[in-house]
Amino acid sequence: MRHTLAVLVENHPGVLSRVAGLFARRGYNIESLVVGETEDKTVSRITLVVEGDEKVIEQVSKQLNKQVDVIKVNDITNEETVERQLLLLKVAADPPVRQEIMQIVEIFRCRIVDIGRRSLIIEATGDEEKIQAIIKSLQPFGIQELVRTGKVAMVRGQK
Amino acid sequence: MLLGAEILVKCLEKEGVEVIFGYPGGAVLEIYDALVKSECIKHILVRHEQGAAHEASGYARASGKVGVCLATSGPGATNLVTGIATAYMDSIPLVVITGQVPTSMVGTDAFQEVDITGITDPITKYNYLVKDPRQLPRIVKEAFHIARSGRPGPVVIDIPRDVSASLLEYEACDHIELRGYKPNVNGHAGQIKQVVQLLMDAKRPLICAGGGVISAGAGQELTKLAEILNVPVVSTMMGLGAIPGDHPLALGMLGTYGVARANLAVSRCDLFVALGMRFDDRVTGNTAKFAPGAKIVHIDIDPAEIGKNVRVDIPLVGDLKIVLNQLAGRLVSKENAVWWEEIASFPPIFGEDQGENPEITVPEIMKAINELAPDNIIFTTDVGQHQIWAAQLLKVKKPRTFISSGGLGTMGYGIPAAVGAQVACPGHTVLVITGDGSFQMGMPELGTALEQDLPLKVLILNNQSLGMVKQLQDHYCGGRYAAVHFKKNPDFHYLAKAYGALALKITRREEIGEKVSEFLRHPGLAVLEVIVTAKDNVYPMVLAGCGLAEMIGRE
Numbered sequence: 001m002r003h004t005l006a007v008l009v010e011n012h013p014g015v016l017s018r019v020a021g022l023f024a025r026r027g028y029n030i031e032s033l034v035v036g037e038t039e040d041k042t043v044s045r046i047t048l049v050v051e052g053d054e055k056v057i058e059q060v061s062k063q064l065n066k067q068v069d070v071i072k073v074n075d076i077t078n079e080e081t082v083e084r085q086l087l088l089l090k091v092a093a094d095p096p097v098r099q100e101i102m103q104i105v106e107i108f109r110c111r112i113v114d115i116g117r118r119s120l121i122i123e124a125t126g127d128e129e130k131i132q133a134i135i136k137s138l139q140p141f142g143i144q145e146l147v148r149t150g151k152v153a154m155v156r157g158q159k
Numbered sequence: 160m161l162l163g164a165e166i167l168v169k170c171l172e173k174e175g176v177e178v179i180f181g182y183p184g185g186a187v188l189e190i191y192d193a194l195v196k197s198e199c200i201k202h203i204l205v206r207h208e209q210g211a212a213h214e215a216s217g218y219a220r221a222s223g224k225v226g227v228c229l230a231t232s233g234p235g236a237t238n239l240v241t242g243i244a245t246a247y248m249d250s251i252p253l254v255v256i257t258g259q260v261p262t263s264m265v266g267t268d269a270f271q272e273v274d275i276t277g278i279t280d281p282i283t284k285y286n287y288l289v290k291d292p293r294q295l296p297r298i299v300k301e302a303f304h305i306a307r308s309g310r311p312g313p314v315v316i317d318i319p320r321d322v323s324a325s326l327l328e329y330e331a332c333d334h335i336e337l338r339g340y341k342p343n344v345n346g347h348a349g350q351i352k353q354v355v356q357l358l359m360d361a362k363r364p365l366i367c368a369g370g371g372v373i374s375a376g377a378g379q380e381l382t383k384l385a386e387i388l389n390v391p392v393v394s395t396m397m398g399l400g401a402i403p404g405d406h407p408l409a410l411g412m413l414g415t416y417g418v419a420r421a422n423l424a425v426s427r428c429d430l431f432v433a434l435g436m437r438f439d440d441r442v443t444g445n446t447a448k449f450a451p452g453a454k455i456v457h458i459d460i461d462p463a464e465i466g467k468n469v470r471v472d473i474p475l476v477g478d479l480k481i482v483l484n485q486l487a488g489r490l491v492s493k494e495n496a497v498w499w500e501e502i503a504s505f506p507p508i509f510g511e512d513q514g515e516n517p518e519i520t521v522p523e524i525m526k527a528i529n530e531l532a533p534d535n536i537i538f539t540t541d542v543g544q545h546q547i548w549a550a551q552l553l554k555v556k557k558p559r560t561f562i563s564s565g566g567l568g569t570m571g572y573g574i575p576a577a578v579g580a581q582v583a584c585p586g587h588t589v590l591v592i593t594g595d596g597s598f599q600m601g602m603p604e605l606g607t608a609l610e611q612d613l614p615l616k617v618l619i620l621n622n623q624s625l626g627m628v629k630q631l632q633d634h635y636c637g638g639r640y641a642a643v644h645f646k647k648n649p650d651f652h653y654l655a656k657a658y659g660a661l662a663l664k665i666t667r668r669e670e671i672g673e674k675v676s677e678f679l680r681h682p683g684l685a686v687l688e689v690i691v692t693a694k695d696n697v698y699p700m701v702l703a704g705c706g707l708a709e710m711i712g713r714e
């Protein structure tokens with residue numbers, strides 16, 4: 001099963017390589033890893049998506065916790081979360097199909113951030129499902145370039 | 160104003176460092192310049208940096224203090240790597256200091272530049288590249304704290320030359336805050352209660368002492384607890400000496416080369432209480448067949464070890480000295496008489512009987528050592544058959560007196576580890592048990608022993624082969640031997656002489672008693688070579704995929 005871990009770490013150089021090295025060394029499968037500063041500049045947050053059964057995930061969390069630079073590990077897989085990925089996608093867009101692409105962009109509430117003579121760059125954020133859906137809808141027009149981040153996630157406030 | 164190097168030395172003194180094992184070079188010139196001026200720290204010049212790391216490790220294991228070693232950048236640093244890995248696998252506290260090229264040149268493939276923090280990431284508890292000399296006091300303090308607390312381990316501090324050479328005001332660091340590092344030392348009360356209940360209810364309880372018992376200084380607590388419950392105790396190789404080896408409750412070493420009664424006890428027990436161990440495959444054999452009828456309690460300071468290799472029924476995280484006291488206070492005495500009757504029916508070693516071998520065998524020598532060794536003996540070993548026989552047969556009576564590379568199995572460990580142990584315990588007899596193969600890997604450090612006037616006793620069990628590998632080839636390669644016989648070995652007698660040692664040799668059985676005794680009593684450095692049979696293998700042995708109960712013995 002896929003797990004999402006929110007890992008708070010010291011904001012030092014070297015931490016990311018220690019964490020990534022740990023995964024490679026112990027043979028854990030990282031699906032995605034996103035890291036960035038948090039509200040506290042001395043702390044970074046790594047959002048990890050890891051594939052594995054309960055036993056593997058328990059080991060992953062323990063091994064992470066064991067790292068001196070790791071402050072806290074939260075498995076938020078079963079929490080109510082807001083999840084987002086960012087997608088940038090360059091799609092072939094000759095005049096005859098531009099209108100159609102723009103409609104798709106509208107429906108998915110993404111944005112066109114660059115207009116070229118024969119292509120458009122589209123920016124989208126959303127959860128995995130939405131990102132997949134956008135990619136699928138734009139596929140027929142010819143995707144020239146695609147880049148996306150891994151997922152970041154935040155647990156929702158108490159209702 | 161002080162040099163960064165002088166600040167480093169001041170900080171080391173503040174941590175109570177008395178000895179550093181090291182080897183100089185360009186990137187540590189300033190550090191050496193500052194070190195020779197220190198009145199508190201003695202520097203011991205080694206012959207190879209791997210020796211420095213092993214010596215620091217032997218020192219740490221014999222003394223319970225943090226071992227410190229020092230090397231220059233590049234090859235000096237990479238020569239340390241095996242020693243660091245050896246210490247990491249066995250959870251030995253080290254602070255390893257390396258020189259580095261100047262900060263401005265880091266990353267340019269400069270002369271003797273190597274990314275030692277990168278290289279040692281997987282084999283250190285933590286490491287530092289010091290980029291700002293003002294951070295030295297904090298980093299040194301943290302390094303010692305991390306190395307010695309929780310589950311101990313090696314910490315590397317890599318210091319670029321310009322950091323050592325810069326002038327700055329010294330500001331002591333008296334407080335550190337590591338928010339991501341707070342080892343749990345007290346056992347959880349609820350778990351303690353459950354363990355007590357299991358211990359009281361078990362019909363066939365068994366305690367297993369790992370190296371954690373020794374690093375926690377909990378040997379006495381363990382022995383007391385075992386005595387209250389009259390529970391048999393088995394040990395991992397790292398745990399030998401946690402309970403005296405001649406104690407009536409001690410069954411000896413378990414594992415794929417464990418003694419029969421220990422392995423049979425594991426296979427028959429209904430409760431297995433693991434103390435400070437990590438269920439290495441050499442301990443468990445096939446994990447699916449490990450202690451099949453038992454509930455498993457695992458007590459360890461490192462939560463990541465619990466449940467890593469075997470299923471655990473009750474995990475308990477904490478410092479063993481504290482936890483064992485917490486437990487002892489709640490237990491009432493027991494007999495376990497039926498269980499002891501069963502244990503008494505187990506064969507003691509299994510394959511111990513040598514028959515009538517015309518040539519000398521290693522077990523005979525181990526027996527002589529047990530008879531003749533003084534009380535204050537500290538054993539170190541190398542790696543191979545001789546190591547296993549030592550672990551199976553020697554009576555290790557106190558914690559910190561059996562020093563061997565358990566987790567990494569590093570040949571060449573014995574002699575330098577003994578140098579470190581002898582430096583830590585000057586009045587003790589330190590005996591290295593080595594093989595003809597391993598000796599030649601650790602030999603350079605005899606030079607250090609000579610220079611430091613260390614009266615090591617080096618016992619070479621010469622079977623003219625890499626016996627342990629030969630044994631594996633017997634079992635896994637149909638007896639086809641490859642690269643395990645030394646066609647020519649140097650004359651160890653002359654090598655010993657070259658190092659100023661008393662050189663003794665035993666070739667006949669009749670000489671054993673007298674020569675072993677002369678050897679152990681010699682006041683200075685002594686080397687005893689014993690020509691032993693090349694045909695013998697060490698048993699019992701558990702083949703790959705088998706459980707501990709399926710050990711095989713001598714044919």
Ligand SMILES: Cc1ncc(C[n+]2csc(CCOP(=O)(O)OP(=O)(O)O)c2C)c(N)n1
Pocket residue numbers: 541542543544545546568569570571593594595596597598620622624625626627628
């Ligand atoms: C550095 C290193 N290289 C290789 C090995 C593999 N190895 C394990 S035991 C052994 C043979 C050791 O020979 P010796 O020291 O003569 O001991 P014996 O087994 O003959 O008693 C070897 C090569 C090792 N453990 N360590």
Ligand SMILES: [Mg+2]
Pocket residue numbers: 543594595596620621622623624625626
């Ligand atoms: Mg040999």
